[in-house]
Amino acid sequence: MKSLIILLFFSIFIAQDAMFFSGEKAMSYLIKQCNFGPRFPGSEGQLKTAQYFEKILKETSDSLYVMNERIKHPYLEKEIPLINFFARYNIKSDQRILLMAHWDTREIADKDENEENRVLPILGANDGASGVAVLLEIGNILKEFPLENIGIDILLVDGEDMGREGDADNFGLGTQIFSTKIPRPLPIHAICLDMVADKDQEFLMEQYSLMSDQRLVKEIWDLANYLGYNQFVYEIGPAIIDDHYFFNKITGIPAIDIIDFNYPNTKKNYWHTLKDIPENCSVESLKAVGTVIATYIYHTDRTY
Numbered sequence: 001m002k003s004l005i006i007l008l009f010f011s012i013f014i015a016q017d018a019m020f021f022s023g024e025k026a027m028s029y030l031i032k033q034c035n036f037g038p039r040f041p042g043s044e045g046q047l048k049t050a051q052y053f054e055k056i057l058k059e060t061s062d063s064l065y066v067m068n069e070r071i072k073h074p075y076l077e078k079e080i081p082l083i084n085f086f087a088r089y090n091i092k093s094d095q096r097i098l099l100m101a102h103w104d105t106r107e108i109a110d111k112d113e114n115e116e117n118r119v120l121p122i123l124g125a126n127d128g129a130s131g132v133a134v135l136l137e138i139g140n141i142l143k144e145f146p147l148e149n150i151g152i153d154i155l156l157v158d159g160e161d162m163g164r165e166g167d168a169d170n171f172g173l174g175t176q177i178f179s180t181k182i183p184r185p186l187p188i189h190a191i192c193l194d195m196v197a198d199k200d201q202e203f204l205m206e207q208y209s210l211m212s213d214q215r216l217v218k219e220i221w222d223l224a225n226y227l228g229y230n231q232f233v234y235e236i237g238p239a240i241i242d243d244h245y246f247f248n249k250i251t252g253i254p255a256i257d258i259i260d261f262n263y264p265n266t267k268k269n270y271w272h273t274l275k276d277i278p279e280n281c282s283v284e285s286l287k288a289v290g291t292v293i294a295t296y297i298y299h300t301d302r303t304y
């Protein structure tokens with residue numbers, strides 16, 4: 001009984017410490033991105049969304065670096081632009097944490113159950129817009145409550161989702177370029193968000209993340225569970241070649257991924273299909289991830 005009381009007290013203490021994060025505001029950022037249409041490199045939606053990000057991130061951050069690159073399309077005979085956004089908060093600190101998400105959407109719905117749809121681009125409400133939506137709202141919080149000790153860098157990367165099945169090197173193209181040119185001072189570690197708005201949310205511990213920084217994975221999962229978000233499950237999931245993988249491989253900086261790879265669950269699939277739309281995303285799920293990240297940031301800032 002005594003241990004239960006102690007545990008309960010500790011849970012309440014942490015819960016009171018939680019940062020407020022608006023799932024509604026994050027959802028409005030998710031919908032806004034989808035309203036620009038598909039956002040794969042070379043699309044009209046890409047350029048419109050890039051202008052939108054530039055305006056928002058300029059307003060909230062201390063400095064914004066927009067990295068414009070042109071690469072050859074991995075499978076077509078044409079050049080395409082890649083645009084990465086790197087926004088710094090509390091720029092004077094050299095103790096920095098990087099938060100990253102990809103903002104591009106997949107050019108082909110190659111997992112759609114309807115064969116005719118497989119040549120069409122996806123809207124990427126969850127796979128593309130969701131991680132960005134959380135980070136844009138984190139940017140607002142960082143502007144409203146300036147950090148004292150640590151600095152945060154928000155990186156929105158392009159060209160994550162261009163690879164075809166079995167061709168891992170053509171995923172994470174924006175991250176691969178950015179990682180060779182990352183501005184100094186370098187972050188201590190990186191946290192990547194991908195597919196975080198699923199209504200049936202479940203985060204397993206991704207394998208490359210555990211190999212890269214097991215302590216950080218445990219810290220985030222522990223914090224999430226103390227906050228009551230037991231969708232952060234203490235179970236080892238698959239190994240995912242995502243932006244965190246390339247970032248860690250190229251820079252050597254530890255990087256972990258918070259990713260819900262079963263969208264919506266193991267029985268149904270909306271991932272890389274035309275069903276990846278805002279209606280299949282959840283305010284509560286965005287709030288859960290945003291609350292964990294915001295609380296992690298300010299807790300780290302206070303205890304640094």
Ligand SMILES: [Zn+2]
Pocket residue numbers: 106127161272
């Ligand atoms: Zn994808």
